[in-house]
Amino acid sequence: MNIKFRLILMNFMQFFIWGAWLLTIGAYWFQNKQWSGAQFGAIFSTMGIASIFMPTITGIIADRFINAEKLYGIMHILGAMTLFSLPMVTNPNTFFWVILLNMMFYMPTLSLSITVAYSALKGQGIDVVKEYPPIRTWGTVGFIVALWTVSLTHNETSANQFYIASAISLALGIYSFSLPKCPPLLSQADSKSFSSKLGLNAFALFKTPRFAIFFAFSLLLGAALQLTNAYGDTYIHDFKSVPAYQDTIAVKYPAIIMSISQISETLFILAIPFFLRRFGIKYVMLFSMLAWVLRFGLFAFGDPTGGLWMIILSCIVYGMAFDFFNISGSLFVETQAAPEIRGSAQGLFMMMVNGFGAFFGSIISGAVIQKYFTLPNQEKNWHGIWLCFAAYALVIAVIFPFVFRYKHNTALKHAIQHA
Structure with missing residues (x-):
């Protein structure tokens, strides 16, 4: 299969997952759970909290210990599990921690997807500056399609939005293991300083x-x-x-x-x-x-x-x-x-x-x-x-x-x- 098409599919699913619930979780929260607005405000802080340390940690792991495409797949599979469990939560504080856990799995995949795409394109001798932006466009298309899918199926206030996102996350996680190999380039043998180790x-x-x-x-x-x-x-x-x-x-x-x-x-x-x-x-x-x-x-x-x-x-x-x-x-x-x-x-x-x-x-x-x-x-x-x-x-x-x-x-x- 053409590598560009495979990366287009990866980007489409990457942002479909996010688009399926990010803009509609508020409607689900207030119309189903009837929890407070102050508690809901904390939900959007989870993205920032998770992004402070998780992308860097997973980037280090991908550079040293495990293929980036495999780590990418693992994170999406774990993310699918947390999304699937969200509708079962009955306490707002627990909901916060489950969302935070999901963000800890999802936010690193944004940078990992870039690493995987750049590596795959370079492996085929393809110019990343010219070819990556059109591929990334399909990520935004995925976000829009997810948003309209949830809206047109009247799932804006339904738990189904999380099940939809979970299913796509699981599919992307499995699919990731078939992507071109993106092995670590920094080996333990190359590590001399404490920071390198x-x-x-x-x-x-x-x-x-x-x-x-x-x-x-x-x-x-x-x-x-x-x-x-x-x-x-x-x-x-x-x-x-x-x-x-x-x-x-x-x-x-x-x-x-x-x-x-x-x-x-x-x-x-x-x-x-x-x-x-x-x-x-x-x-x-x-x-x-x-x-x-x-x-x-x-x-x-x-x-x-x-x-x-x-x-x-x-x-x-x-x-x-x-x-x-x-x-x-x-x-x-x-x-x-x-x-x-x-x-x-x-x-x-x-x-x-x-x-x-x-x-x-x-x-x-x-x-x-x-x-x-x-x-x-x-x-x-x-x-x-x-x-x-x-x-x-x-x-x-x-x-x-x-x-x-x-x-x-x-x-x-x-x-x-x-x-």
């Missing part, structure tokens, strides 16, 4: 200025991603409290409006090779930061009637904001880090974006919104919230080109030139 070589990347700065900005943009994940859907829902907006399309179908963001991802992923070839990774990442400014700024001035175009445009811009850093960032790590630490280096990238970035973004933004943008009647000043977030992204964008001194003339450029 522990598999912590990738952390030495922080000693390199361009990597230290890159990882720092990965954390800052990870926080921006968490802001839109946590508050985007709630922002549109809150318009229903305004009589003039109650019967608008956006208020009636907020999930459909927000799904434009995922559709946009598929288009911008395909554009990555062109932008990398033309501008280089430094400016592609800068475009991502400026896109976050637009994402938040358009939300600040949008509304479900005359300003609906701003909300839709914000969702379209999201594709550039998300893809131009996350996908390009993984390519930067792949081409700049030594091959023998590829897995743990990708794990570090995911740790900064989805771990520390998501965790601190969630905690700090929640405190800021509560103190400065929550009215006495507990309504939110969304205009002020989004302008604050836009200012945050703008400061990052202004600082980045002056501190990230990276010229478009190294390994990534040569790869792009052959794309």
Whole structure:
């Protein structure tokens, strides 16, 4: 079977698993369990908690002890077990720990899937810069298909969403063992230092200025991603409290409006090779930061009637904001880090974006919104919230080109030139 098709299938199932429950778990929680909103808020912190350490740990294991595709399969099989058990939980605290366990299995697979894909493509002599973005597009398609599958089968509030995700996770886990071998490249015999013996070589990347700065900005943009994940859907829902907006399309179908963001991802992923070839990774990442400014700024001035175009445009811009850093960032790590630490280096990238970035973004933004943008009647000043977030992204964008001194003339450029 064609290796590209096999990786497309892997990416499709990878994100189908997430899309089957991530955006609908709230409806399941409040309409079936009737647990508190404060308890539900802790559910979304599990992604950040798990991403702080699990991608790095599994990356080290893949670099030293076990084939990446096998570890990838094991994590998905274990994830299937936790998803299957979720509907049986009757206590909100237990639900939190089971979700956290699931995230500990799922979040590392994001970086492991990249390691497996890059290794398989390179093994076939295929240019990863040119060919990986179109393959990754099918992951976003998988997320959208899962979301619509759950919605059209009326399982938004049903436990079936977890059973669907569990079945696909089990199938992907089994399928992973048939993928091209991606063996460890760092053997025990090569380990001389104490850090090498522990598999912590990738952390030495922080000693390199361009990597230290890159990882720092990965954390800052990870926080921006968490802001839109946590508050985007709630922002549109809150318009229903305004009589003039109650019967608008956006208020009636907020999930459909927000799904434009995922559709946009598929288009911008395909554009990555062109932008990398033309501008280089430094400016592609800068475009991502400026896109976050637009994402938040358009939300600040949008509304479900005359300003609906701003909300839709914000969702379209999201594709550039998300893809131009996350996908390009993984390519930067792949081409700049030594091959023998590829897995743990990708794990570090995911740790900064989805771990520390998501965790601190969630905690700090929640405190800021509560103190400065929550009215006495507990309504939110969304205009002020989004302008604050836009200012945050703008400061990052202004600082980045002056501190990230990276010229478009190294390994990534040569790869792009052959794309």
